[in-house]
Amino acid sequence: MELLWILIKIIIVFTVVMIHVMYATYFERKVIGHMQVRMGPMRVGWHGVLQPIADGIKAFFKEDIIPTAADKKVFYAAPLICLISALSAVAVIPFFETFAIANINIGLLYIFAMSSLASYGVVLAGWSSNSKYSFLGGLRSSAQVISYEIAMGLSLVGVMMLAGSLNLSDIVHAQMQSSYKIYLIPQIIGFFVFVVAMFAETNRTPFDLPEAESELVAGYCTEYSGMRFALFFMAEYIGMIVMSCLAVICFLGGWSGPFEVPGIPFFWFILKAYFFIFLYYWVRATLPRYRYDQLMALGWKVLIPLALFNILLTGTIKSLIG
């Protein structure tokens, strides 16, 4: 019975996340289009609302091209590694009070682990494609993810210290009981570092060097086509959703809100998560790409010291006050 309930939960979450991925692509194109005073997709359905479905069908029926020089097994595995690790991270996210597929005690660490694992997919894809662009993309991705993983982990240490737990539900509960209700205020430095690292971790503009289309064709997924490419695409968007959810849980108080919305326990959670997803689009429409050395300098010289300082500050204040 327990197992069945978990299975049902998995199906619900999977469906909801996949629909969100579909429409995240649509809204990204719409939002960026309007920010650039264009319209975005307009043809498929009313204002292009069926565009993601058309894209899906197109990707599904496209020819699956595999380079002759590619390392076949790794080439096949890479997009799956990306997608599976991105999807499994969703499992620990508590969408509301009692709803998480797996309410485990090391939730935060698990999400870190999964997002690092996703970068394996990127690196392996770049390696196995046997193409210089893919290879450069993969290399950049590995360097970038290693650098920003540290900053991201350190930025959340403050949250862990305040909450005293790695369990995501417990973090939300701890926030509800804290004096500010959300950790955004006491952890503003951590929040800043986390948001910047979040962009880098999901390979989004301004840190989209692994797939910098103006330099590397498409980076690590240059040689991928059809459905395999779509898997990478989905993994990227699921990564965005997971990171948005993580930001909501760790800094904005998860599902808690100023008042209860009857019947929709996840109302505030979704609203906050949508804000972060919108932020992704907003930043993409605004900022150009960082240069590689700037990216590394920002990561190692600014974000990591800032995060360490934040830990020091949090620790000091916590030991002084209580």
Added chain:
Amino acid sequence: MKIKYDTKKRLVEQIFLLEILKGLKLTLKRLFSKPVTVQYPKEKKPLFPGFRGRHALIRDPKTKAAKCVACMRCATVCPSRCIRIRFSKDDETGARKLESYEIDALRCIFCGYCEEVCPVNAVVLTEEYEYSDYTRDPFHFDMERLLKNWDDFLEKKKMEPEKYLNPYLRPRGLPVGELPVGKRVEVPEEWTMEGQVIWKDGKAVSAKEADC
């Protein structure tokens, strides 16, 4: 030159990412502005008179044939040499008779010299621009095709052939006396000599003065 930085300001800017926030503000503002997109096949931008589109030979309402007198000016002035004219001479009167008139639209650069130079306003570039095709043949216009282009254009515009005017049929800024008879057509007030400024004897004068 030494660049002076306002270090204090720069520090504040760098810490609070002011430039990035400014950029974000701008994009957010644009999000709520009206897109400039013209949804092309559904919406079309208005064309101005003198738009240089598909070629046509004006069909003379009286004779129902082309007005061309085979003077060869268009073929001579054409920079890309895409006009081919053949004519025969009447042995008695010496009058030229047009045998064929061909335009290779794929070579044409749409400069409009041909319609500008034509003394009888026989050849024009119409406002039709949607005539793409899969082969090259349809772009090689012979006389019949050019006359048909004119008929199609009139039908599309729903216009009397006498009403059609474009700035090339009577070049602006030139005194009427210097124009060939065929080009002395009626034009709207703003196209006439009044207010036209031309360059004469090293200074800009109104075209009317220059005419005197």
